[in-house]
Amino acid sequence: MTSNTRNTTVINIAITGVGGQGVLTLAEILAKSALEDSHNVRVGEIHGMAQRGGHVVCTVRIGENAKGPIIDPGTAHLVVGFEPVETLREIHLISKGGLVIMNSHVQYPVVVSMGKAEYPSKEEIHDALTMHTAKIIEFNAIELANNAGNSLSMNIVMLGAILASGIVPIKKETALHVVQTTFPSKFVDVNTKAFELGYQAISDSL
Amino acid sequence: MTKPKELLEDAPGKTLLLLANEAIARGVLEAGVRLVALYPGTPSSEIGNNLTFMAPHIPNFYFEFSTNEKVALEVAGAAAVAGVRSMMVCKGPGLNVAADPFFSLAYVGVRGGMVIVVADDPSMWSSQNENDSRYYALMGNMPLMEPSDPAEAKSMLLEAYEFSEKVELPVLFRTTTRVNHTRAPVRFHEIRERPAQVEFEKEPYRFVPVPSVARLRHPWLLGQIAKAREISETSHLNFIEGTGDLGIITSGVAYTYVVEALDHLGMNAEILKLGITHPLPEQKLTDFLRMHERVVVVEELEPYLETHARRLAQLHRVEVDILGKEQGYFSRTMEYSPRIVIEALCKIADCNTCINWDEIDSRMKDMADLPPRPPLLCAGCPHRASYFAIRTATRGKAIYPSDIGCYTLSIAPPLETADILFDMGSSISTACGIAQVTGQDIVASVGDSTFFASVLPGLVNAVYNKHPVSLVVLDNRTTAMTGHQPHPGTGITGMQEQVEPLDVEDVAKGLGVKYVKTINPFDSLAGLVREVREMVKWVRENHEPAVLVSKAPCALLTAAEMRKTGEYPPRFYVDSDMCTACKRCLNRLSCPAMYLDSVTDKAVIDEPLCNYCGTCVAVCPQGAIKQEE
Numbered sequence: 130m131t132s133n134t135r136n137t138t139v140i141n142i143a144i145t146g147v148g149g150q151g152v153l154t155l156a157e158i159l160a161k162s163a164l165e166d167s168h169n170v171r172v173g174e175i176h177g178m179a180q181r182g183g184h185v186v187c188t189v190r191i192g193e194n195a196k197g198p199i200i201d202p203g204t205a206h207l208v209v210g211f212e213p214v215e216t217l218r219e220i221h222l223i224s225k226g227g228l229v230i231m232n233s234h235v236q237y238p239v240v241v242s243m244g245k246a247e248y249p250s251k252e253e254i255h256d257a258l259t260m261h262t263a264k265i266i267e268f269n270a271i272e273l274a275n276n277a278g279n280s281l282s283m284n285i286v287m288l289g290a291i292l293a294s295g296i297v298p299i300k301k302e303t304a305l306h307v308v309q310t311t312f313p314s315k316f317v318d319v320n321t322k323a324f325e326l327g328y329q330a331i332s333d334s335l
Numbered sequence: 336m337t338k339p340k341e342l343l344e345d346a347p348g349k350t351l352l353l354l355a356n357e358a359i360a361r362g363v364l365e366a367g368v369r370l371v372a373l374y375p376g377t378p379s380s381e382i383g384n385n386l387t388f389m390a391p392h393i394p395n396f397y398f399e400f401s402t403n404e405k406v407a408l409e410v411a412g413a414a415a416v417a418g419v420r421s422m423m424v425c426k427g428p429g430l431n432v433a434a435d436p437f438f439s440l441a442y443v444g445v446r447g448g449m450v451i452v453v454a455d456d457p458s459m460w461s462s463q464n465e466n467d468s469r470y471y472a473l474m475g476n477m478p479l480m481e482p483s484d485p486a487e488a489k490s491m492l493l494e495a496y497e498f499s500e501k502v503e504l505p506v507l508f509r510t511t512t513r514v515n516h517t518r519a520p521v522r523f524h525e526i527r528e529r530p531a532q533v534e535f536e537k538e539p540y541r542f543v544p545v546p547s548v549a550r551l552r553h554p555w556l557l558g559q560i561a562k563a564r565e566i567s568e569t570s571h572l573n574f575i576e577g578t579g580d581l582g583i584i585t586s587g588v589a590y591t592y593v594v595e596a597l598d599h600l601g602m603n604a605e606i607l608k609l610g611i612t613h614p615l616p617e618q619k620l621t622d623f624l625r626m627h628e629r630v631v632v633v634e635e636l637e638p639y640l641e642t643h644a645r646r647l648a649q650l651h652r653v654e655v656d657i658l659g660k661e662q663g664y665f666s667r668t669m670e671y672s673p674r675i676v677i678e679a680l681c682k683i684a685d686c687n688t689c690i691n692w693d694e695i696d697s698r699m700k701d702m703a704d705l706p707p708r709p710p711l712l713c714a715g716c717p718h719r720a721s722y723f724a725i726r727t728a729t730r731g732k733a734i735y736p737s738d739i740g741c742y743t744l745s746i747a748p749p750l751e752t753a754d755i756l757f758d759m760g761s762s763i764s765t766a767c768g769i770a771q772v773t774g775q776d777i778v779a780s781v782g783d784s785t786f787f788a789s790v791l792p793g794l795v796n797a798v799y800n801k802h803p804v805s806l807v808v809l810d811n812r813t814t815a816m817t818g819h820q821p822h823p824g825t826g827i828t829g830m831q832e833q834v835e836p837l838d839v840e841d842v843a844k845g846l847g848v849k850y851v852k853t854i855n856p857f858d859s860l861a862g863l864v865r866e867v868r869e870m871v872k873w874v875r876e877n878h879e880p881a882v883l884v885s886k887a888p889c890a891l892l893t894a895a896e897m898r899k900t901g902e903y904p905p906r907f908y909v910d911s912d913m914c915t916a917c918k919r920c921l922n923r924l925s926c927p928a929m930y931l932d933s934v935t936d937k938a939v940i941d942e943p944l945c946n947y948c949g950t951c952v953a954v955c956p957q958g959a960i961k962q963e964e
Contacts, residue, residue, distance in 0.1 A: 149944075171484075172352070173516070174354075174518070175516060176460075176516055182708075183710035197592055198518075199513070199592070199672045203690040204690065214705055217705060221698070238708040242921050248706055257701070
């Protein structure tokens with residue numbers, strides 16, 4: 130048997146969360162920013178059934194060799210988790226040495242609310258994540274979104290966090306510009322603040 | 336977020352990040368398509384969602400959400416027969432609905448270019464099967480194209496219209512979920528003008544396939560396919576790239592996985608990428624087989640190309656190993672990924688990859704116990720109240736035939752009100768079948784859009800043949816599951832015009848149903864239970880069908896309206912002094928906006944998630960759930 134591999138230049142970002150949290154919107158904003166900075170990009174989305182409060186995962190792939198939308202297990206440079214258990218569900222995507230950025234705020238699945246299943250403890254989640262990578266940044270993104278003025282801006286907090294990680298080849302100004310021009314003008318202040326709070330939170334942790 | 340307005344821009348050279356579905360909507364403009372008719376179905380939904388808002392701004396363009404796919408294909412097919420370019424769009428199972436006109440359309444052919452977009456769904460992300468629609472092209476003798484990504488979805492669409500006009504046949508344009516729902520940079524080209532009107536030239540001995548005509552049309556059709564094959568032989572849509580001893584034949588999104596897999600492995604191979612997969616370029620394919628000792632076929636779902644490759648190898652006595660699904664290198668189920676292609680190529684070429692997937696898989700095994708988070712009825716969904724009432728009124732003992740829409744999610748505990756489902760409209764007809772052979776009470780349910788799309792003939796059947804069944808029409812004023820498209824009950828058309836809506840109650844009465852009532856599921860939960868019980872009793876006594884319309888708008892529409900106006904009703908809360916932690920609210924409703932406080936073990940309403948339906952208030956035996964004054 131011969132080992133036959135070479136490095137590709139694609140940056141893979143997986144975004145995982147719960148339908149309704151703004152996962153799809155973040156993926157699109159991130160990809161639009163990449164395109165604006167003249168990168169080839171692919172976004173993988175799943176619509177329909179997956180969105181009704183269920184688990185949602187989106188992929189963003191930046192780089193010349195990105196052809197399809199799929200991120201294989203062990204190939205994501207960055208996993209962005211909107212919720213702890215949903216981060217764990219997709220952790221197999223992370224590459225060796227890859228970074229996990231995770232919102233620590235828990236949103237219980239209905240089976241847990243009904244008392245039919247247990248939500249793993251903070252420690253259990255942390256231990257399971259570290260089996261896959263040592264680089265994990267956990268922060269309360271929903272609190273930052275609330276501080277920015279609207280809990281719905283959590284995905285923009287996460288965008289700021291992604292930019293601060295330095296993993297994506299996108300200029301901070303570009304991402305901010307895309308955020309400010311994509312949504313109605315009444316959200317500019319909240320979103321700008323959310324972006325900066327997310328950016329700051331990760332800059333401080335690195 | 337890409338707005339329909341952006342898709343309308345007359346800006347050749349502009350590059351936008353688009354879903355393939357958005358690229359196809361843009362392609363409609365660039366191809367000068369005069370009419371598009373469709374019934375929404377994921378993964379094709381965004382094509383219509385964009386076209387409906389683009390339509391009023393496009394000169395000489397007509398768009399409609401037809402009542403179902405059969406109707407859509409007849410509307411679009413006739414427009415192409417009349418001489419303009421047209422399009423019909425559906426999901427995989429939707430083409431089954433439209434199968435009848437599909438086959439006739441190939442016999443009579445078209446004068447203007449026509450494309451039928453069919454979106455298959457490997458892995459069944461939002462479908463009841465993963466049928467491979469390519470066999471329709473084979474069976475119906477219709478040309479078939481398969482784009483691999485969003486950019487190709489648009490460029491190939493433009494060629495599909497040229498092709499269609501050359502051979503006077505519609506082109507089946509087959510995408511899959513991972514094409515439809517991938518975003519990529521797509522470059523705009525010029526917008527083509529559309530004719531205001533054309534003259535319908537009569538040619539009944541072509542367009543009316545009575546047996547004597549059909550007998551002449553079948554050989555004509557085979558002749559057109561022979562012509563189409565000549566085009567396919569030289570088309571740049573069927574191209575060869577790369578070099579190597581190993582040959583790979585592929586199509587659709589699998590092509591992108593092949594390119595990435597070879598890149599990942601640093602492996603050389605010659606790829607035959609097929610964009611036109613019916614009629615196949617048989618000469619080109621045979622020559623390709625001759626040039627290699629081993630050829631791998633990479634395609635999702637059925638061994639369509641693989642079987643053709645084996646057929647051609649046998650026919651032309653080519654000595655070649657064709658490796659694919661037949662030897663177990665690839666699966667006939669679920670969508671592929673670069674990993675699947677890499678692992679198969681490693682098996683074939685005896686190499687390995689730098690990622691230890693076995694190790695990752697084994698690490699993930701420990702996570703099998705994670706609490707699942709399947710899709711659910713939304714907080715505030717009117718169906719929750721309706722199903723709670725149906726189940727309570729029948730004590731869970733009736734048979735509950737279901738149908739296709741959000742409400743199929745009632746299969747899950749605690750509602751558990753979906754017992755049988757075949758296809759769009761099967762609620763009423765399966766109810767009839769069960770009624771005739773069991774003595775059980777039957778309460779079927781269906782949404783408003785599906786009611787108009789496919790239930791009407793089944794309801795007539797139930798009335799005329801006196802089937803003792805109850806039908807609840809869950810009228811949430813939209814086609815919710817696919818993204819809130821209008822339907823004949825909404826009063827909005829695909830052209831965004833206001834029209835007189837059809838009323839479900841009137842329609843049911845018109846079809847001869849004697850027991851028809853309309854209720855608001857949010858009025859009173861106890862009242863709702865009473866209504867269901869009364870209906871079931873009436874059916875038992877009168878031995879004929881009854882209809883109850885449970886009418887309240889989709890929670891997502893209500894929530895959007897509240898966000899827009901900024902006006903919210905007083906909030907609901909659990910009075911923790913009164914809550915005895917009995918969990919009845921959680922266990923009977925499974926509302927995503929409710930959870931147990933981990934410290935007090937009492938129920939809590941998650942305020943940002945609550946959509947103010949108030950259904951939980953009546954479920955609490957203590958009266959602990961209240962609304963602020």
